[in-house]
Amino acid sequence: xxxxxxxxxxxxxxxxxxxxxxxxxxxxxxxxxxxxxxxxxxxxxxxxxxxxxxxxxxxxxxxxxxxxxxxxxxxxxxxxxxxxxxxxxxxxxxxxxxxxxxxxxxxxxxxxxxxxxxxx
Amino acid sequence: xxxxxxxxxxxxxxxxxxxxxxxxxxxxxxxxxxxxxxxxxxxxxxxxxxxxxxxxxxxxxxxxxxxxxxxxxxxxxxxxxxxxxxxxxxxxxxxxxxxxxxxxxxxxxxxxxxxxxxxxxxxxxxxxxxxxxxxxxxxxxxxxxxxxxxxxxxxxxxxxxxxxxxxxxxxxxxxxxxxxxxxxxxxxxxxxxxxxxxxxxxxxxxxxxxxxxxxxxxxxxxxxxxxxxxxxxxxxxxxxxxxxxxxxxxxxxxxxxxxxxxxxxxxxxxxxxxxxxxxxxxxxxxxxxxxxxxxxxxxxxxxxxxxxxxxxxxxxxxxxxxxxxxxxxxxxxxxxxxxxxxxxxxxxxxxxxxxxxxxxxxxxxxxxxxxxxxxxxxxxxxxxxxxxxxxxxxxxxxxxxxxxxxx
Numbered sequence: 001x002x003x004x005x006x007x008x009x010x011x012x013x014x015x016x017x018x019x020x021x022x023x024x025x026x027x028x029x030x031x032x033x034x035x036x037x038x039x040x041x042x043x044x045x046x047x048x049x050x051x052x053x054x055x056x057x058x059x060x061x062x063x064x065x066x067x068x069x070x071x072x073x074x075x076x077x078x079x080x081x082x083x084x085x086x087x088x089x090x091x092x093x094x095x096x097x098x099x100x101x102x103x104x105x106x107x108x109x110x111x112x113x114x115x116x117x118x119x120x
Numbered sequence: 121x122x123x124x125x126x127x128x129x130x131x132x133x134x135x136x137x138x139x140x141x142x143x144x145x146x147x148x149x150x151x152x153x154x155x156x157x158x159x160x161x162x163x164x165x166x167x168x169x170x171x172x173x174x175x176x177x178x179x180x181x182x183x184x185x186x187x188x189x190x191x192x193x194x195x196x197x198x199x200x201x202x203x204x205x206x207x208x209x210x211x212x213x214x215x216x217x218x219x220x221x222x223x224x225x226x227x228x229x230x231x232x233x234x235x236x237x238x239x240x241x242x243x244x245x246x247x248x249x250x251x252x253x254x255x256x257x258x259x260x261x262x263x264x265x266x267x268x269x270x271x272x273x274x275x276x277x278x279x280x281x282x283x284x285x286x287x288x289x290x291x292x293x294x295x296x297x298x299x300x301x302x303x304x305x306x307x308x309x310x311x312x313x314x315x316x317x318x319x320x321x322x323x324x325x326x327x328x329x330x331x332x333x334x335x336x337x338x339x340x341x342x343x344x345x346x347x348x349x350x351x352x353x354x355x356x357x358x359x360x361x362x363x364x365x366x367x368x369x370x371x372x373x374x375x376x377x378x379x380x381x382x383x384x385x386x387x388x389x390x391x392x393x394x395x396x397x398x399x400x401x402x403x404x405x406x407x408x409x410x411x412x413x414x415x416x417x418x419x420x421x422x423x424x425x426x427x428x429x430x431x432x433x434x435x436x437x438x439x440x441x442x443x444x445x446x447x448x449x450x451x452x453x454x455x456x457x458x459x460x461x462x463x464x465x466x467x468x469x470x471x472x473x474x475x476x477x478x479x480x481x482x483x484x485x486x487x488x489x490x491x492x493x494x495x496x497x498x499x500x501x502x503x504x505x506x507x508x509x510x511x512x513x514x515x516x517x518x519x520x521x522x523x524x525x526x527x
Contacts, residue, residue, distance in 0.1 A: 095144075095155050
């Protein structure tokens, strides 16, 4: 099965997989609980942001890992019960601005929420 | 990685995470480095203005073009271009005007490199604005009181002048004309016979009667003028009283230095003052005032004025019609915030029509009332942050005054 950044059924797929499977994906995956606490931070994501996966897990993503997303464009969006939105954004690889495409995913029927990151 | 490099990495990641926006850019505006907070603050603006997000000048051109000019005009190779300055940004956000306040420091690091440190201080600024507005309102309120105080003072002076003028009229109203007429009348009566011999008895009688009539008229006029003047003097006294109370009220607003007053002793003193009149009217006083009634902050003299007025009203009302049990019952209780006093009389009472007008300026149900007494009482009580109400179940049913005074 070919999994793409914009696949419609991505959320369902992510929920059905083991965390280690995310490391095979060509884009970054941040898996959080619904309070924004990081559950899994895949390899690709570490490469884009320079943040070590072990350091990220257990922390609040929007506050402690990526404060750059802590505004109405990203963090606020996760207050919605249902969310599937793509947007262009900037990340910092440490302090170097990096253009990224984000996909924000959340659904009332699933336990976790996700942020997918694609460098372009 | 050696330890210096590790230190450096650590430092950089701290800079990335510090809760203040940081941007390093070229003097042409292109962004070299930016920390997380910087993106958090700037990204929404880049997106809204549909900018690439790679050049600061694109953004500054829209929100603060003067900053670009300052950077370009800054000639030295390094130095502070702007130090903790504030800037208000107004942006149109989907038809809604958005106002944000930023503070920023701009530092030229080397010939081509400029660092930009900034933060969004909108919430702080709004709080400050609110505080400023509140202070302004307070100042306006204060100046209102000062103005009212000035006006009251002026009216007070005018009233005193008017009183003096009326006094002068009263002094001028001598009875000299009347006295002359009376002596003329006496003279004519004494010399009735020669006059009768000269002009006949009918004419003499008519003349004497006429003089007597004029004297009598004059007497009546003088008495009427006298009573009108007395009335005017009474009204002036009332106006002075009201002014004094209003001034007291304003003073009360301006300062909180009122003394503690023992209500029990104020009531006792008031009763002592009118006791002879009450005894004469066979009115019995019943009192239930706890010894440990807490003191209230207030003006003892003014409060006594209120109680005296209320007792006077009660006794006049009791005396206004025939009935068996003539008494005034005074009960005081304390609550958590106030002292509550009820003064019930067995007097005539009032109906709803009168009840609605009790505190109307100039309204009176008494034959000789001025319609200012209860109004004064209420002003005094309200200046003590208290309340005064009057209740009656109707004519012949008596009345009760209810007072609350804040502790």
